[in-house]
Amino acid sequence: MSSELRELYQEVILDHSKRPRNFRELPAATGRAEGYNPLCGDRATVYVELEGDRVKDVSFKGAGCSISTASASMMTEALKGKTRAEADALFDRFHRLITSDPSRAAENVAPELGKLAAFSGVCEFPVRVKCASLPWHTLRSALEGEAARVSTEETEASRGDADGKTRPEGSS
Amino acid sequence: MSTSPDVRRETRPSSAVAIDVAAVRRDFPILSRQVHGRPLVYLDNAASSQKPRSVIEAERSLYEGYYANVHRGVHSLSMESTDAYEAGRVKAQAFLNAASTREIIFTRGTTEAINLVAATFGRSRVGAGDEVLVSGLEHHSNIVPWQMLCEEKGARLRSVPINDDGEVILEELERLLTPRTRILGMAHVSNALGTINPVAQIVEMAHARGVPVLLDGAQAAPHVAVDVQAMGCDFYAFSGHKIYGPSGIGVLYGKASLLEEMPPYQGGGDMILSVSFEKTTYNELPYKFEAGTPNIAGVVGLGAALDWVTGIGLDRIAAHEHALLEYGTARLLEIPGLRIIGTAREKAAVLSFVMDGVHPHDMGTVLDYEGVAVRTGHHCAQPVMERFGVPATTRASLAVYNTKQEIDVLVAGIEKAREMFA
Numbered sequence: 391m392s393s394e395l396r397e398l399y400q401e402v403i404l405d406h407s408k409r410p411r412n413f414r415e416l417p418a419a420t421g422r423a424e425g426y427n428p429l430c431g432d433r434a435t436v437y438v439e440l441e442g443d444r445v446k447d448v449s450f451k452g453a454g455c456s457i458s459t460a461s462a463s464m465m466t467e468a469l470k471g472k473t474r475a476e477a478d479a480l481f482d483r484f485h486r487l488i489t490s491d492p493s494r495a496a497e498n499v500a501p502e503l504g505k506l507a508a509f510s511g512v513c514e515f516p517v518r519v520k521c522a523s524l525p526w527h528t529l530r531s532a533l534e535g536e537a538a539r540v541s542t543e544e545t546e547a548s549r550g551d552a553d554g555k556t557r558p559e560g561s562s
Numbered sequence: 563m564s565t566s567p568d569v570r571r572e573t574r575p576s577s578a579v580a581i582d583v584a585a586v587r588r589d590f591p592i593l594s595r596q597v598h599g600r601p602l603v604y605l606d607n608a609a610s611s612q613k614p615r616s617v618i619e620a621e622r623s624l625y626e627g628y629y630a631n632v633h634r635g636v637h638s639l640s641m642e643s644t645d646a647y648e649a650g651r652v653k654a655q656a657f658l659n660a661a662s663t664r665e666i667i668f669t670r671g672t673t674e675a676i677n678l679v680a681a682t683f684g685r686s687r688v689g690a691g692d693e694v695l696v697s698g699l700e701h702h703s704n705i706v707p708w709q710m711l712c713e714e715k716g717a718r719l720r721s722v723p724i725n726d727d728g729e730v731i732l733e734e735l736e737r738l739l740t741p742r743t744r745i746l747g748m749a750h751v752s753n754a755l756g757t758i759n760p761v762a763q764i765v766e767m768a769h770a771r772g773v774p775v776l777l778d779g780a781q782a783a784p785h786v787a788v789d790v791q792a793m794g795c796d797f798y799a800f801s802g803h804k805i806y807g808p809s810g811i812g813v814l815y816g817k818a819s820l821l822e823e824m825p826p827y828q829g830g831g832d833m834i835l836s837v838s839f840e841k842t843t844y845n846e847l848p849y850k851f852e853a854g855t856p857n858i859a860g861v862v863g864l865g866a867a868l869d870w871v872t873g874i875g876l877d878r879i880a881a882h883e884h885a886l887l888e889y890g891t892a893r894l895l896e897i898p899g900l901r902i903i904g905t906a907r908e909k910a911a912v913l914s915f916v917m918d919g920v921h922p923h924d925m926g927t928v929l930d931y932e933g934v935a936v937r938t939g940h941h942c943a944q945p946v947m948e949r950f951g952v953p954a955t956t957r958a959s960l961a962v963y964n965t966k967q968e969i970d971v972l973v974a975g976i977e978k979a980r981e982m983f984a
Contacts (some may be wrong), residue, residue, distance in 0.1 A: 392598055395931045399924075399982060408919075408984070430923050430939055431953020453953065455921035456983055521923065 398510030399456065407456035412466035419537045425528030429519055432458045435529040443473045455521050461509065468506055474533055476481035481526045488512040488522050501555040573979060579880045587963050589614040600933030603968045608781060608912055608959030610754050610803045617807055620866035621859045631855055632637055632830055637658040650865035654813045657868045658798060659789040664847040665821065667814040671865040672780040673703040674923035675799035675814035678851065679776055680707035684745060690716035693742040698724040698949055699752040702942045704778045707745055724949060728755035728904040735764065739771045746775045750782035753909050754943040754957065755904025756912030760784065767795045774820070780804055780884055783980065784885060784961070785910045785930030790815050811860030821847050879962045883911035886960050890969045897976055899984060903950050904983040919984030922956040928982065932975035
């Protein structure tokens with residue numbers, strides 16, 4: 391297998407995609423959001439239970455490719471016990487990592503990323519950035535929803551933020 | 563402006579003579595390149611096909627030898643360019659077996675051709691409470707223009723359901739052709755599933771109810787012989803880039819009687835006979851529908867592509883692709899957990915599939931590293947995906963230059979993906 395492909399599909403990513411952790415609904419959720427990537431049909435619902443400002447529990451359900459499933463699974467593991475501000479900061483780190491210039495990806499492997507550093511290979515695959523970021527966008531929406539006390543049923547994939555890689559679907 | 567002579571169809575070589583694939587492949591410079599260190603296996607032909615040298619050379623010799631604007635000047639270059647441009651129209655007419663070159667309108671592609679019909683014919687024929695009918699296997703480009711029209715007019719877009727094999731259910735078509743139906747839009751060949759619709763029969767059914775028919779031929783023109791007079795359709799659209807020609811050029815065929823009654827699509831130069839601030843007189847067919855400087859190089863390249871296809875012979879191309887389809891279908895069905903989506907009896911060379919435990923996007927990425935180009939996603943046919951309950955598929959679509967060995971590379975790649983993910 392090529393080294394780029396092995397970088398993308400690291401063992402830990404394959405493991406989480408085959409056996410996703412925290413893959414369940416969360417009855418006690420204080421926030422919930424659905425993410426949808428219309429390009430590939432990936433769907434992720436992220437549930438978050440806040441205790442004060444801290445993530446007490448977080449889980450997800452949905453169907454997607456191995457990158458989006460593993461990203462959601464590893465995100466839930468990384469977030470437990472974090473404050474909202476810490477979660478935001480982690481997303482920023484993660485986002486910087488997966489949208490790095492491939493030649494400088496190593497510089498963006500921050501220590502606080504922990505296991506999430508496994509996603510460094512994604513930056514070689516611009517069309518897969520959305521797969522990795524979908525769960526995080528959805529999480530942010532779930533957290534915001536809780537703060538604003540509104541139902542959060544929006545599609546994060548269409549937010550058009552720094553994932554400038556989102557492209558219109560091509561010809562048949 | 564000269565009117566081009568009408569041309570009879572060329573006789574095509576007999577299907578008895580098999581294609582020399584090695585010779586065909588030598589015509590396509592891109593096929594010798596590598597992807598990720600592997601020989602390119604290009605199986606994304608339904609999205610767009612590669613170009614033979616003659617098409618590339620036709621555009622090059624235009625730009626290097628005689629390029630100027632068409633229908634304008636009295637100077638030599640303009641006349642030579644005009645001749646080449648109009649020769650492209652004659653080739654398109656012969657290719658479709660249209661009755662006259664007046665019925666051949668150049669567009670940017672199939673999408674623009676359908677939009678043209680929706681915006682002119684549709685807008686003048688469809689009113690509040692009327693219905694526009696399409697099928698459940700359409701590409702978005704044969705859905706959205708009609709949807710926009712219906713929204714504007716307060717009309718209703720209805721669709722004929724398809725069965726589990728991906729075939730249009732003709733009894734449902736019969737039922738849905740109502741006195742309110744103003745036009746039927748139908749794919750000749752489905753892009754996502756490969757289904758070849760029985761278009762002559764469908765046109766007959768629609769015409770029996772007085773309903774005109776537009777056929778989306780984007781996926782058909784490169785793979786099956788098209789005869790618009792035999793099919794009896796009122797409009798037919800196809801794209802250059804899927805039939806080994808340039809991107810950004812396509813053809814709309816329309817019956818002259820209908821085109822004449824239709825208002826222009828866009829206003830501008832070339833589509834007029836005379837202009838004053840009080841009144842403009844529109845040009846004759848087909849120029850009424852070709853406002854502005856056209857895609858001159860695109861038409862020249864398309865003409866070369868149609869020559870290339872006609873030179874090989876569509877019946878031989880279809881026979882070659884059908885043999886590949888049968889081989890590919892059998893090979894894919896050997897793979898555990900793989901399900902082919904689209905199993906129509908009459909089918910063009912499209913292999914759309916899903917696989918347990920392997921998402922199409924992961925499949926596409928793994929295959930890319932084997933040098934194999936396939937399409938993954940919804941193929942601009944979300945209603946089809948919905949019908950089969952899958953968010954996306956992997957689609958291998960074949961062309962004249964593909965080989966059984968390439969199918970073997972595809973199958974080996976799929977096995978690799980299965981080992982990784984499933």
